[in-house]
Amino acid sequence: xxxxxxxxxxxxxxxxxxxxxxxxxxxxxxxxxxxxxxxxxxxxxxxxxxxxxxxxxxxxxxxxxxxxxxxxxxxxxxxxxxxxxxxxxxxxxxxxxxxxxxxxxxxxxxxxxxxxxxxxxxxxxxxxxxxxxxxxxxxxxxxxxxxxxxxxxxxxxxxxxxxxxxxxxxxxxxxxxxxxxxxxxxxxxxxxxxxxxxxxxxxxxxxxxxxxxxxxxxxxxxxxxxxxxxxxxxxxxxxxxxxxxxxxxxxxxxxxxxxxxxxxxxxxxxxxxxxxxxxxxxxxxxxxxxxxxxxxxxxxxxxxxxxxxxxxxxxxxxxxxxxxxxxxxxxxxxxxxxxxxxxxxxxxxxxxxxxxxxxxxxxxxxxxxxxxxxxxxxxxxxxx
Numbered sequence: 001x002x003x004x005x006x007x008x009x010x011x012x013x014x015x016x017x018x019x020x021x022x023x024x025x026x027x028x029x030x031x032x033x034x035x036x037x038x039x040x041x042x043x044x045x046x047x048x049x050x051x052x053x054x055x056x057x058x059x060x061x062x063x064x065x066x067x068x069x070x071x072x073x074x075x076x077x078x079x080x081x082x083x084x085x086x087x088x089x090x091x092x093x094x095x096x097x098x099x100x101x102x103x104x105x106x107x108x109x110x111x112x113x114x115x116x117x118x119x120x121x122x123x124x125x126x127x128x129x130x131x132x133x134x135x136x137x138x139x140x141x142x143x144x145x146x147x148x149x150x151x152x153x154x155x156x157x158x159x160x161x162x163x164x165x166x167x168x169x170x171x172x173x174x175x176x177x178x179x180x181x182x183x184x185x186x187x188x189x190x191x192x193x194x195x196x197x198x199x200x201x202x203x204x205x206x207x208x209x210x211x212x213x214x215x216x217x218x219x220x221x222x223x224x225x226x227x228x229x230x231x232x233x234x235x236x237x238x239x240x241x242x243x244x245x246x247x248x249x250x251x252x253x254x255x256x257x258x259x260x261x262x263x264x265x266x267x268x269x270x271x272x273x274x275x276x277x278x279x280x281x282x283x284x285x286x287x288x289x290x291x292x293x294x295x296x297x298x299x300x301x302x303x304x305x306x307x308x309x310x311x312x313x314x315x316x317x318x319x320x321x322x323x324x325x326x327x328x329x330x331x332x333x334x335x336x337x338x339x340x341x342x343x344x345x346x347x348x349x350x351x352x353x354x355x356x357x358x359x360x361x362x363x364x365x366x367x368x369x370x371x372x373x374x375x376x377x378x379x380x381x382x383x384x
Contacts, residue, residue, distance in 0.1 A: 119228030
């Protein structure tokens, strides 16, 4: 009897121990599960605060370029259609009126139309992907197209100046002032319309990584400026000046027919205005072709921005150059005493530059401050 009670008591104790052991296992499992969840949340938070770095993470160059080219193509197509219709109308009006000023205006509309087509072709070329021979792509086609347009403007202007000189030397010609007046009024209105269509607008900052929350940034980022569209706009502004000159000469001849000399004189005035409007864009085109720096990318300001990053000791071999008028590239060597943290320095410098400038791409080389040579030719600061 005692033996049976002992066995029963032992079974009860064993059952209680088993339950305690089971509860302990459940408790340990619950603690491990919570611990794993907390660790996963911490890792997710760390990943969100420090996302994986990629060399083009902060660049919006491709998106900006696509948006810019789409806008330029649309504007150039609309301007080409309007220019074609008005050129036909002006040639008809010139045939009736016999005015050299109207001829010159029609000729420049034709040049503008040619410029529009060249610009559209160059935009198509620039959209082609890079090749192993053209590793930068076809971006410079835009600049060459704009340069060709400017050369055509100068050539046509020279021909018109020659024709104006002939009329001044041989004033045996007649002008229908009424037709000339009507044509010039239509020309002024058309060129104003084309100027509004081709005018480029933009804001001071792009939608890069630092602007995703639309925070206010310094106005160091230039607005998108397509060279092809800018060349077309310059053409149209020149035509607008010409149309105003033709309108003035038409009014003079309409009220004072004996002053028909105003017709070739207006051609001279137009030529001066046109050549003046091409100087700025020609300078910018040559800057790009000479691997110069675009406006809005001051060498000293960019260097100061890099030096402001923590652990950056010095900057050398800094190069800024332009693929197009709004695609600027940067390469630089950065010296630091802490090369063990080079990836963080690279990330910080890249982010700082992309937040304040619209670079097309950035290439940074991290070096040890001990490896610098003061007498290295390539590391010397460029002159002013």
